[in-house]
Amino acid sequence: MTVETTFESFKLREELLAGLRRRGFKHPTPIQALVIPEVGKGRDLIVQAQTGSGKTLAFGLPLLDREPIDEKAPSVLVIAPTRELAKQIRTELMSILGGLERRVVALAGGESLDKQVDQLKRGAHVVVGTPGRLVDLLKRGALNLKHVQTLVLDEADEILAKGFETELLALVERMPQARHTMLFSATMPSAVQRLADAALNNPHRIKVAHAPETPPEIDHFTLETKDEFRLAALVSWLKAERPFMTMVFCRTRTETEWLSEQLSLLGLENEYLSGELSQAKRSRILDAFRSGDLPLLIATDLAARGIDVAGVTHVVNYTVPTHTETYVHRTGRTGRAGRRGVALTLVGTQERNALQAIQKLVPVEAWRGLKVEPLPRSRALTTEAPKRPTRAMQGTKQLTGRTSTKVAPSKPSATKGTAAQASSAKGPKKPTAPAKGGKPTKAGSPKQGPSRGRR
Template sequence: MGFEEATPIQAETIPLSSEGKDIIGQAQTGTGKTAAFGIPMLEKIDTKSQNIQGLIIAPTRELAIQVSEELDRIGSEKRVRVLSVYGGQDIQRQIRAMKKGPHIIVGTPGRLLDHIKRRTLKLDEVNTLVLDEADEMLNMGFIDDIESILKNVPDTRQTLLFSATMPGPIRKIADRFMKDPVVVKVQAKEMTVENIEQFFVKSHEREKFDVLSRLLNVQSPELAIVFGRTKRRVDELARALEIRGYMAEGIHGDLTQAKRMSVLKKFKAGRIDVLVATDVAARGLDISGVTHVYNYDIPQDPESYVHRIGRTGRAGKKGMAMTFVTPREMNYLRVVEQTTRKKMEQMRPPSSSEALEGLQRAAVDELTETVKKNNLEEYKVLARELVNNGDDSLDLIAAALKILTKEPDETPIDITPERPLTSKKKSYRKDDKKFGNRGGNRGGKSGGGGKPYNSRQRQPKRQSRDS
């Protein structure tokens, strides 16, 4: 999966959890908590049983999905079945999925309690319970729901509680529902990325794809990775880029391992210019030569951001990372900046004329490079004929450049809008419909401004119309 060494929280938690001890882990997001509690939990699962043996309570649907996808990957060889349940999703579909015998449930408090009341969630055989980001659940008003859920889990269970801070109500839960817990406390190390220029582009959701296309035309990456938040997003972006003439393919968790490896092999060989990926699918990618990373969707936590942009700027080479931010997501950008201790420079979205200029410059570079190779003898006879026929040399060169210039493709593209991440500042009372939507528009000033583009760069390879 690309893990090379244990993070501090993993190194301390995994041995204690494997011994069956209750644990209070005080750690920030981005320290590797999921594997810290997930690996020992998965080790204990009896796959022959149809009962739910592990329960993870998470504050938001986004975190629930992220945790379940991670556990699904870690436990895939053992064939552990993981199911996420959260508000906003068809509850009947969840009930049908429950009947297929999942071993681990990852859910948000409101929806878990709903299933308990409907008697569709049987927790009698749960031996490991995890409370993830407990302080966040407290801020959202879920403390009563959590207590109600805990009362439905056997007293013999092992309990792990993770929280960045330890306010009074969280300590009370630990006192009431945990047995002699061991406290594991780690500091989130400062995450830095050298050799990578970092920019953000402020753009509304409906404008992002056209901005991405123009960036590709202007910046001319040799190899680029575009990160999307969801599997659907990755599929749509890869298809849209193909329509616009780029050699692009996507990878995500729904693809078979063989298909993922096939796509990566083509990317490494340069037969694909743009790889579109989710965070989970991109873990552990070690691909040399990636010059640009585009965060089409801003990631939810700083660890994901650092992981994403770390795909470029390797082996001492320079890299460039662009992050798309909607006005409502500016607070997430500030959190990332605080963690990386590096302020991102705003980049102005390129115009259509700048995109065209970038493509024209690429054609000039291609023509100049061909002349330098000096293997034109077979064409010089025809060239002399054209000149002797009275055609102006300047016109001939201009015509050659026009043919070489792959003018911007403005084919209309329909990308399904994703709900923007919103501020973590506000708190809502328990209401599953509000999960992951916990703040208003706290974005910065809108408008242009920012770093202009350098259009004198090489153009990426593009497909011909009939390829």
């Protein structure tokens, strides 16, 4: 009988194991199972693997497990091709620290250089950055690479494709020769091989086979409802299921902002993405979502384009997508890295024809056992999205992009009209984060105190 490897078998610090449990990670991905033991041996590595394979934790876990040799200067330097990836790596590492004292800093363009200099003065154990910004800080004398024990070149092929070879070599020259170096790349063109020859010493090679579009582990469900009860159905589902990390997709920006406003009025912590948000606001929202501080993110397909967030447990289609490609793209954001995900689509009476195309594509079950409760009476609440932004939406936006109106949830009144109720049967399994690693934020819980997702 085959025994699955667990993270406990790597003998990592308990704080890291607790952080993994909080994220719901129990078994390592193939790349993690291959790389983590080799990192522990201190060998230089060339790892060929695709994006989304779990490589950040493959190198991050054993490096965070080590004791830093200096309180101020970084002992680990991770170089990434883009600002978005650098920030994503930093967020991923921070999310599994579990109380372990490690300072992880992301340094990339588009941010204040002076602020980054101050961050380095305060000290950083792990620095994640883009080549251009790292060289700028090096020239200023703000970045000290003399104590770097480990260098990680992430997505090396992309770094070189962006023309950063000169900057890379300049950074490598300022580090100790007796260091541990790892190079990760999806492809191995001659330019990457030349870089490996210059930066690595007798490296061990690991190649993780890429299964073309491995089918995600997703359970697909529908919840039929009348249009006037659609919002009530979503709210009842959120409170019953209490999902850990959920993306809700809407058709339009107006619908997105309206839905965010309604859920906020009902005490459900959420944020929305819009093309009108500044990069700084968008980044704050995504950082909160990636770290698990924000349980519910609402977006259109356009606003969510280019976002790659690991750990999404649930995807909700507020209305049925008109194209199957849209459905596949949305729901493919969950069920990754060996973790099961849930995709729920709310289906109105006029949307059954559109649903049939999806049913031909994937097996879809009806969500059963949910009692849809009527919404509380409130003048601020509306049951359907407006055709265009309301005055409240236009005039009361927060820095985070969500409406700033705060109304405590009203007590449900005994209204005559009640929503349709699904038949009671055994509901699906819920891929929420386990309790052992700390109680996660629940999207279905009313707010108590300040929002942790707010920056």
